[in-house]
Amino acid sequence: MQVDDADRRILRQIQAEPEAQASDLAERAGVTPATFARRLDRMREAGVVKAIREEVDWRALGYAVEVSLRITLDKTEPRAFDEFIQAAREVPEVINIGTFLGRVDARLLVIARTMADYQRIYRDKILTLPHMTDIEALMQVATIKDSQSVPL
Structure with missing residues (x-):
């Protein structure tokens, strides 16, 4: 178009x-x-505009912790990717899942109310996800830019 x-x-x-x-x-x-x-x-x-929607600010609902997890999966297991993604989708605190080419296979964005809450989510829900061989946690300290706008 x-x-x-x-x-x-x-x-x-x-x-x-x-x-x-x-x-x-x-x-x-x-x-x-x-x-x-x-x-x-x-x-x-034409698909140029997908949706005009409301956005919920999870911080306003009491979620204060945001952690980005970089995940490497077991590439010797044929169903590893599909089974991991399916299981990660079921974790309510995972608000974003991205996949990549390279050493890191997936990124999960996890939110929690407190550090203790995050530790519980990590231990009980993240570490039980299938086929992970490596996980790296990056705690976000500040959001510098968060825009869905494109330059027009």
Whole structure:
């Protein structure tokens, strides 16, 4: 799909303030509300816009600890990857799972309320995940940039 200047203006406004009224976003993008709606529908159909959604801030719900775990899996086991991912998805405190090429096979982002809570999750839920050969924990100290926006 070709994205023109009007589409980019619409996308910038949606990224900047997704909770705003469509009529306000249309005005800021310099298009009519009808044009805004038609173009947004077209971009949704083309897969350019996947969703406009609310985001829950887990910190506001009392989760204060964030740990990134780098996981290396047993590559001699044919089902290791699939079984590990399936089991990791079932851990509620794992809020993000990424896979990689290279020495590290997967990354889990784990949240917990306290360090004691994290230790319990790590011991009872993470260490029981199948087929791990190595695990490295990186505790996040600060978030410098956290943006889902793309440059338009």
